Amino acid sequence: MAVLGASGRMGRTVVAAVEAAPDLDLVAVLDHGDDVGRVGATGARVAVDFTVPSATEANVRSLVAQGVHAVVGTTGWTPESLGRVEADLAARPGVGVLVAPNFALGAVLAMTFAAKAARWFESVEVVELHHPDKVDAPSGTARHTAEAVARARRAAGLGAMPDATTTALDGARGADVDGVRVHAVRLRGLVAHEEILLGNAGEQLTIRHDSFDRVSFMPGVLHAVRTVGDRPGLTVGLEHYLDL
Ligand SMILES: NC(=O)C1=CN([C@@H]2O[C@H](COP(=O)(O)OP(=O)(O)OC[C@H]3O[C@@H](n4cnc5c(N)ncnc54)[C@H](O)[C@@H]3O)[C@@H](O)[C@H]2O)C=CC1
């Protein structure tokens, strides 16, 4: 297998996890400036991409063109960029691509629980908290969470959430993701954390997940590496690989 973004925080952790896995063979490590077009020639069947939002789509499309399965943790995907990968995959029927905003099993469960709970609460807001070296906000996980909450609310026939705000400083109410407010905190010392706050009159449910160390993402990454070849086409979200 191959790792793209191998010099980065996640890439280094993935390289160590793959080297420690007796059933996986690391044949290529690439970072900025290396030619992704050579991955197939190294014999890699699967490539993991933890790079940057501006590079990941081109990387994945090149991998698909080479017939290499892709496990993608990089954030910044849009419906349009996912659509282009899906179109490429139509011409490569055996190839699998997983784009997952979070590989930590607890984070995936937290998102799933939040979506399940969402229809029973009048208000839902998402707070994500990360290290200050993160380049994108809100996090891919928070966007994915908010979208799942919004889908669940729509399916239950719920309308807009109560919010009497008429005067606010720019940003004070966070970003609007599909009608769900998402707040991003950047703080030295943090790794990756998320809270989903669900409120009703007289009660609150808080669902919180903390990644204290990047090793938390590795069981999900390795599970995806081992199974992406059995799941052709595009999958968005690790929850689909966990039968959640
Ligand atoms: N899905 C998940 O579970 C997780 C996702 N992430 C996401 O993964 C991405 C990377 O995060 P970090 O490792 O913290 O960032 P980082 O900045 O430490 O690493 C990114 C690496 O990609 C390299 N790079 C840039 N352009 C490249 C290209 N065209 N080809 C190959 N390598 C290239 C950089 O030189 C750098 O070494 C971010 O989008 C982050 O949000 C981070 C943690 C968990």
Ligand SMILES: O=C(O)C1=N[C@H](C(=O)O)C[C@H](O)C1
């Ligand atoms: O940049 C990070 O660190 C993380 N990025 C992902 C995201 O944007 O959701 C996953 C995790 O939160 C860590």
